[in-house]
């Protein structure tokens with residue numbers, strides 16, 4: 001299994017949007033994916049076409065879990081789930097499946113509880129000053145994301161508008177700061193909001209949009225990371241090739 005934590009010290013940057021679209025993209029590439037909503041905002045489901053008044057199945061009712069476009073969507077934001085986040089997803093931490101956990105900006109305890117089980121964690125940021133102003137907190141380890149110097153701690157820049165100088169400069173600045181650990185840049189695209197309003201996944205509502213293209217690139221980068229590649233099945237032919 002591979003657990004990926006999506007988080008940010010800043011709310012409203014697109015953590016939930018990234019979690020949903022990453023899950024959908026990985027499922028479209030044939031991976032067995034679980035999307036787990038640990039945020040009290042309860043908005044992950046909207047990206048999969050659920051209505052606001054629909055309740056997602058929790059892990060304890062896993063046989064009822066709803067599957068959308070190959071993603072099993074789980075509600076893990078009840079008080080008992082948040083009290084023991086690992087237990088909330090334990091049935092899904094099986095071999096081969098990828099669990100994408102959407103963690104709220106205030107979800108420090110959830111993040112810390114899941115961290116030891118995580119293959120990697122992705123910190124979402126935007127190009128606005130208020131978002132980038134949290135970077136010194138990360139660097140000083142004052143944020144709950146004290147592990148951000150670790151190699152499995154990666155960054156995604158969302159809502160980038162390359163027509164604006166701040167958008168271009170912020171991307172350049174962040175790349176200089178974290179180097180290859182900036183593994184995704186997603187453009188600001190009204191199609192993201194429109195898809196949400198139409199209660200459809202972005203890849204279905206606007207498959208040719210700029211953000212959909214960015215999510216495909218982002219997902220392909222993620223699935224190629226050594227920590228997430230599925231184990232290669234060894235067989236006789238492989239052994240013969242190795243011997244040759």
Ligand SMILES: Nc1ncnc2c1ncn2[C@@H]1O[C@H](COP(=O)(O)OP(=O)(O)O)[C@@H](O)[C@H]1O
Nearest residue numbers: 011012013014015016017159187188189192193
């Ligand atoms: N790339 C994007 N382009 C345009 N709007 C976006 C983009 N990413 C997110 N949004 C919008 O920003 C708002 C906040 O996104 P959300 O994923 O809920 O943030 P968070 O989980 O960090 O609070 C939503 O209205 C969402 O539609």
Ligand SMILES: [Mg+2]
Nearest residue numbers: 015016039041
């Ligand atoms: Mg959110």
